[in-house]
Amino acid sequence: MSLDPKIPAGPLDQKWTHFKNHAKLISPANKRKFKILIVGSGLAGGAAAATLGEQGFNIECFCYQDSPRRAHSIAAQGGINAAKNYQNDGDSVYRLFYDTIKGGDFRSREANVYRLAEVSTSIIDQCVAQGVPFAREYGGLLANRSFGGAQVSRTFYARGQTGQQLLLGTYQALSAQVAAGSVKMFPRTEMLDLVLVDGHAKGIVVRDMVTGEIRSHAGDAVLLCTGGYGNVFYLSTNAKGCNVSATYRAYKRGALFANPCYTQIHPTCIPVSGEYQSKLTLMSESLRNDGRVWAPKRKEDAGKLPQEIPEEARDYFLERKYPSYGNLAPRDISSRSAKEACDEGRGVGPGGLGVYLDFADSINRLTRPVIEERYSNLFEMYENITGENAYERPMRIYPAVHYTMGGLWVDYNLMSNIPGLHVLGEANFSDHGANRLGASALMQGLADGYFVIPYTIGEYLSTQFGKPRPQTTDAAFQQTEREVRGRVQQLLDIKGSRTVDSFHRELGLLIWDKCGMARDRAGLESAIQRIPQLREEFWKTVSVLGKGETFNQSLEKAGRVADFLEFGELMCRDALDREESCGGHFRTEYQTPDGEAVRDDANYHFVSAWRHEGDNVPPTRLKEPLAYEHVKLATRSYK
Amino acid sequence: MNFTLRVWRQNGPAEPGRFEEYPALDIPADASFLEMLDIVNEGLIHKGVEPVQFDHDCREGICGTCSLTIDGVPHGPGRGTTCQLYMRKFQDRDVITIEPFRAAPFPVVRDLAVDRRAFDRIIQSGGFISERTGSAPDANATPIPKPTADFAMDAAACIGCAACAAACPNSSAMLFVSAKIGHLGLLPQGIAEKNRRVLNLVRTMDEEGFGNCSNYYACEAVCPAGIPASFIARMNREYTAASVKEAIGATL
Ligand SMILES: Cc1cc2nc3c(=O)[nH]c(=O)nc-3n(C[C@H](O)[C@H](O)[C@H](O)COP(=O)(O)OP(=O)(O)OC[C@H]3O[C@@H](n4cnc5c(N)ncnc54)[C@H](O)[C@@H]3O)c2cc1C
Ligand code: FES
Numbered sequence: 075m076s077l078d079p080k081i082p083a084g085p086l087d088q089k090w091t092h093f094k095n096h097a098k099l100i101s102p103a104n105k106r107k108f109k110i111l112i113v114g115s116g117l118a119g120g121a122a123a124a125t126l127g128e129q130g131f132n133i134e135c136f137c138y139q140d141s142p143r144r145a146h147s148i149a150a151q152g153g154i155n156a157a158k159n160y161q162n163d164g165d166s167v168y169r170l171f172y173d174t175i176k177g178g179d180f181r182s183r184e185a186n187v188y189r190l191a192e193v194s195t196s197i198i199d200q201c202v203a204q205g206v207p208f209a210r211e212y213g214g215l216l217a218n219r220s221f222g223g224a225q226v227s228r229t230f231y232a233r234g235q236t237g238q239q240l241l242l243g244t245y246q247a248l249s250a251q252v253a254a255g256s257v258k259m260f261p262r263t264e265m266l267d268l269v270l271v272d273g274h275a276k277g278i279v280v281r282d283m284v285t286g287e288i289r290s291h292a293g294d295a296v297l298l299c300t301g302g303y304g305n306v307f308y309l310s311t312n313a314k315g316c317n318v319s320a321t322y323r324a325y326k327r328g329a330l331f332a333n334p335c336y337t338q339i340h341p342t343c344i345p346v347s348g349e350y351q352s353k354l355t356l357m358s359e360s361l362r363n364d365g366r367v368w369a370p371k372r373k374e375d376a377g378k379l380p381q382e383i384p385e386e387a388r389d390y391f392l393e394r395k396y397p398s399y400g401n402l403a404p405r406d407i408s409s410r411s412a413k414e415a416c417d418e419g420r421g422v423g424p425g426g427l428g429v430y431l432d433f434a435d436s437i438n439r440l441t442r443p444v445i446e447e448r449y450s451n452l453f454e455m456y457e458n459i460t461g462e463n464a465y466e467r468p469m470r471i472y473p474a475v476h477y478t479m480g481g482l483w484v485d486y487n488l489m490s491n492i493p494g495l496h497v498l499g500e501a502n503f504s505d506h507g508a509n510r511l512g513a514s515a516l517m518q519g520l521a522d523g524y525f526v527i528p529y530t531i532g533e534y535l536s537t538q539f540g541k542p543r544p545q546t547t548d549a550a551f552q553q554t555e556r557e558v559r560g561r562v563q564q565l566l567d568i569k570g571s572r573t574v575d576s577f578h579r580e581l582g583l584l585i586w587d588k589c590g591m592a593r594d595r596a597g598l599e600s601a602i603q604r605i606p607q608l609r610e611e612f613w614k615t616v617s618v619l620g621k622g623e624t625f626n627q628s629l630e631k632a633g634r635v636a637d638f639l640e641f642g643e644l645m646c647r648d649a650l651d652r653e654e655s656c657g658g659h660f661r662t663e664y665q666t667p668d669g670e671a672v673r674d675d676a677n678y679h680f681v682s683a684w685r686h687e688g689d690n691v692p693p694t695r696l697k698e699p700l701a702y703e704h705v706k707l708a709t710r711s712y713k
Numbered sequence: 714m715n716f717t718l719r720v721w722r723q724n725g726p727a728e729p730g731r732f733e734e735y736p737a738l739d740i741p742a743d744a745s746f747l748e749m750l751d752i753v754n755e756g757l758i759h760k761g762v763e764p765v766q767f768d769h770d771c772r773e774g775i776c777g778t779c780s781l782t783i784d785g786v787p788h789g790p791g792r793g794t795t796c797q798l799y800m801r802k803f804q805d806r807d808v809i810t811i812e813p814f815r816a817a818p819f820p821v822v823r824d825l826a827v828d829r830r831a832f833d834r835i836i837q838s839g840g841f842i843s844e845r846t847g848s849a850p851d852a853n854a855t856p857i858p859k860p861t862a863d864f865a866m867d868a869a870a871c872i873g874c875a876a877c878a879a880a881c882p883n884s885s886a887m888l889f890v891s892a893k894i895g896h897l898g899l900l901p902q903g904i905a906e907k908n909r910r911v912l913n914l915v916r917t918m919d920e921e922g923f924g925n926c927s928n929y930y931a932c933e934a935v936c937p938a939g940i941p942a943s944f945i946a947r948m949n950r951e952y953t954a955a956s957v958k959e960a961i962g963a964t965l
Contacts, residue, residue, distance in 0.1 A: 121846075124846070125846040128845060128846060139770060139776070139778060140768060140778065140826075140828070140829060140830070141829065141830070141832070141833050141873065142833075143777070143833070143836075143873055144770060144771075144776040144777060144778050144873075146770070146771065146776075148771065148775055148776045148777075149771045149773055149775050149776065158852070158853075160853060196847065196849070198852045199849035199850065199851055199852045200844075200846060200847070200849050201852075202849065202852040202855075202902070203842065203844045203848075203849035203850070203902055204841075204842055204844055204902070205841075205842045205865075205869075205896065205897050205900050205902050205903050207862050207863075207865040207866040207869050207896070207900065208852075208862070209862070210856075210857055210858075210859045210862040210863075211859065212858075212859050213856060214856025214857050214858050214859065214862075215853050215856055216852055216853055232866060232869075233866060233870075235775065235870060237775075238775055238870075238872070239866075239869060242869065245836070246836060246840060246841035246842070247841060247844070247846075249833065249836045249837040249840065249841055250837075250841045250843060252833075252837050253837040253838065253839075259833075261830070261833075284822055284828075313770040313771040313772070313776060314769060314770055314771075314772060315770050347743050348741050348743060348744070350741055350744050350748050350751070350752055351748065352745075352747065352748050352751055352772060353772045353773075355772075355773055356773075455773070455774065455797070458793060458797055458799065459797075459799070461743075461801065524846050524847070525846075525847070528846070571759070573755050573758050573759070575751070575755065576755075617758055619758060619761065619762075619763045619764070620763045624724070624725065624823065625725075625766055625822050625823040625826065626766075627764070627766050628758070628763075628764060
């Protein structure tokens, strides 16, 4: 099978313009005839639904929350990048493109990233027009801050609630289309499978989470905008409901899963405090604009209070190791440095799993009110969770799972290898390579939804003129529904003794240990051994009480954990297969003497795209070589 | 810490509900309220009792999903959301009563989960700025004074949790609606649709069965986003002005 990324011809900076000039258009009369199923109402799904609805398509949009406004995008704190160069600090589309490619450790696709940087500026215009109240300067112009991996200020923000404000903009645009009748919204509705008709994605099987009804929806194309799979680790900064099920079910129906081992561990999260803990809380990267990261130089000081450790006994390790980026070094590098300090016994707080993020200098320089104005909601959240006041003593932070760069493989049109199945936002793999820069996920979600898919979907739909839309009564739908019902019933029938959460926790710990911030062959092999056993135990001994025909949260969780139990193995296989270190994928066998990642461009400059070959059969790895026309491969240096 | 929970259990919208009593034992003081419920639920599952169903997602206080009435107060003691409430706020051996958010427009789905789609329908009736994707002028073309932008952000911070309506003796949704009116009406981009917006939102709110505001300010007291009730007065002024314009047949 050959993987054609369908990258348009021409110079890098003209590909998208060229594409748009020649894209297949669909007339208004024909748009009305097409129905598009959009799973997910976050930035990617919500923006796609609102825009395609406005263009005249018939949209059905699904989300598992009780309202589309609650999609996990709402939780993004820090900001969104755009190459506006409003600060006149030397930013440009090219620079944002290059920073993103480099930040991704040269493992993303040039053409997609360039397009992302290009449309980034329209996103800000669009959001301001929708009423997103971005932060402003006194003169009334938009304000910016800096994020990791960049030496310019290109991040737009709305206090510490940027994701919330962007999502509300999207939600409101979506609501306008619901009112106009072009979008039909199905909240509390979970996609449990993808339906293929003659090899094309033509529908989904869903469960109404209130009544338990399992039914199908048919459409002319399907868009998965279902977010990331960070919850495979159990503890992550993701919302509790985030899952891999939609994309994993599509994988089992033949969609390729690309780079599943590329996961992002965010350096600044509140450390774990106990076993009961159900999730981890991020402290936005924006804090690194004004906070300095340090750990005690000597192990013996780790147990002391921070104020007892004099300046000369502190190791500002990011400033020391990466002087030109300092505290704004990219996430993968910052996380690994924190882990190293803790591994050396220099960690602070419970279990020695923490380093300090210290605002004392900034408070002295800028005054406390300025810091409050910038971050008060984060400081409050921190105090609420830890009981500590970060204005008076440094925050304790530790890395936590945050984002997943891997996802379903898509071509330039955001279509997977299954005709008709498109994948947007965090659910696809395309733009961030092996590491995502801060404030670039919101940008990508909105770019995909507002500005890319509305142009690219025509490439597929124009091949579907005159083909009647399949009916949910067709055999393919009936068969998939039967399989879904069977699986739900199977979960309810086990009637074992172990809770779903306990399996999820065990899987999460295993993946964190073996496929987290540092990976090696022996560890990955042991995980690949252990996960199938855990899966077997799950299907024999899990306890899912209650019925399928009611609101049943245990059942919902069980279905998601069952998928994680398969997906975790795929992640480990991918990590094992990639014998190099790049971005968030750090194989301890491949590092320099001072602990920097060693990439192997000669052998691994490709996207790994995994094909499902059947249950309990190892999947096959296909390759999409990353043909760089523009960027010269270089060792990533932030020193 | 140890607690006794009195938890509302109800199998479905049409079924009768009742309180059940469950012990919550050995709860770490640093656990959140929802983590305490997780621990209790694990225990129930081991006893073969179906776990208590409650809505939650981000567990960071921003998505607005969690929605418990704790000892009679939406989101319980403290000013945040249910998910940002920590057990150290309680006393050992407290008896804690847990109910769903209660308001006629929010039917119970099951146990502690309610249906808040009425809020979505209010927004659909006009809680947006009509704008076609791709047609926006440059973002810096219209400078917005910082105080105005900040004020709009104060209102936009609403998380749509519905605690305001659940706290109000009249089940009024005025704080929620006025926050949206305030957010969009303060910005230059939102002015064109201002009159129609306020009329439509207030009418939809009434049709959905939310009551009127009689100045209890219970809404403001429980709002996790700290939306001030002064937005209600602002909205009332806008509503009156728009109604007068409508009555005299002016273009809205
Ligand atoms: C705490 C936190 C802070 C962040 N801060 C930033 C930041 O400052 N800047 C930045 O750029 N990025 C940030 N990110 C990353 C960014 O928020 C996400 O990557 C992005 O919002 C994902 O958007 P999305 O539309 O792809 O998915 P989501 O917003 O996750 O939406 C997924 C949608 O899919 C639906 N769904 C999922 N599975 C199913 C199913 N099986 N059936 C039906 N529906 C389903 C959900 O209901 C939801 O509507 C942050 C992430 C976290 C966790
Ligand atoms: S669960 Fe998101 S606000 Fe409480």
